[in-house]
Ligand code: NPQ
């Protein structure tokens with residue numbers, strides 16, 4: 001057991017029984033950036049996206065004792081990539097949107113902070129690095145959790161590939177497939193198009209539907225969905241912080257949504273408005289779920305103690321990576337607060353990590369990790385397919401997916417270290 005990596009703590013405290021992971025010798029770190037068109041525009045209360053500005057972190061490690069099976073990917077039939085001349089690559093997706101519309105984080109900012117601050121601090125003492133070191137060596141830096149998460153996940157993926165172990169196994173996954181739902185944007189065509197899209201996703205087999213709402217597109221479309229698709233439709237809504245707790249019309253709309261038998265109401269108010277969430281959560285029968293408000297395990301504990309939420313959406317990027325995601329899961333489990341795995345329009349790289357997380361104990365509601373074809377004509381990796389409302393958890397080394405080399409042909413690669 002390497003002294004620097006005690007059992008079960010290699011980027012994944014909170015997991016029990018996972019053997020420790022050896023750190024890797026970092027040979028290079030690159031940012032890989034490309035634009036991918038979405039299959040249909042995705043509109044939320046904060047704006048309309050028709051393409052995804054994708055940013056990946058690639059950590060290349062020197063392999064001194066290559067594992068025998070560590071370099072093929074049974075899920076995709078591809079090699080794990082980057083493994084030549086005694087090297088292997090780990091991948092992490094930085095889920096920042098191009099603009100600071102979901103939170104303060106955005107892709108140019110993430111790329112800059114990775115290049116100028118996070119990567120230098122990570123390798124400054126020495127180039128022997130494990131996923132845990134991302135938290136400890138970057139502890140003096142504030143924020144930028146999505147950038148941090150991408151770096152942590154890339155290091156963890158490289159370590160796991162070197163050890164020929166899957167992320168899901170490392171985390172102690174309790175299921176080999178994950179029940180999934182779909183997040184449906186506000187359609188250009190309004191309510192009729194929403195009904196049509198939701199019916200289409202149900203035909204594909206999605207187990208629940210999450211509808212994006214904003215003031216002016218809320219009660220009428222959601223009521224219509226209930227009328228057309230019936231009381232059995234597993235339906236929830238996400239406001240992305242668009243409602244003002246001081247606005248009577250906004251509150252009247254939320255009160256009306258409370259009559260529609262929703263599984264949950266996600267983030268009606270601003271990220272910092274815990275007291276407003278608590279004041280209204282106590283009146284509503286619909287459980288309030290927080291997304292943007294929860295950055296770490298302490299936020300989750302505070303929100304639960306205040307009565308500001310009954311359910312927590314966990315996203316690897318928003319909380320700074322796997323270690324913190326598992327801590328939040330543990331805080332919620334101790335308080336019997338259900339959690340589920342959210343999504344940020346990830347490519348197959350981020351989707352693979354989400355599935356491993358969602359396969360762990362405590363993730364009891366369907367994930368927002370939809371199939372690849374919900375977002376992409378062609379995913380960056382071997383695609384994820386919907387099977388009876390579930391996605392299979394990758395079983396290959398690390399996250400179990402790599403970007404297809406041909407898909408990266410037009411990508412911009414910036415070497416941060418090498
Ligand atoms: C949420 N995700 O749960 C987010 C919001 C979101 C699947 O609903 C570009 C980058 C566009 C990140 C659109 C889903 C995005 C984005 C929506 C995140 O709140």
Ligand code: MG
Nearest residue numbers: 238266267291
């Ligand atoms: Mg959300």
